[in-house]
Amino acid sequence: MEFFEQNQMYVVLVVVLAIWFGFLGYMFKLDSKIKSLEEQLKK
Numbered sequence: 001m002e003f004f005e006q007n008q009m010y011v012v013l014v015v016v017l018a019i020w021f022g023f024l025g026y027m028f029k030l031d032s033k034i035k036s037l038e039e040q041l042k043k
Contacts, residue, residue: 004011
């Protein structure tokens with residue numbers, strides 16, 4: 001527990017970055033799905 005008490009800012013930074021990378025990964029995945037649906041509608 002001592003590590004978290006001394007390095008709270010770094011722990012918060014890592015958690016926030018993990019959330020942002022997960023969100024960006026989800027957006028790219030969603031974008032590729034939307035593009036494929038648009039291609040299917042054009043045909």
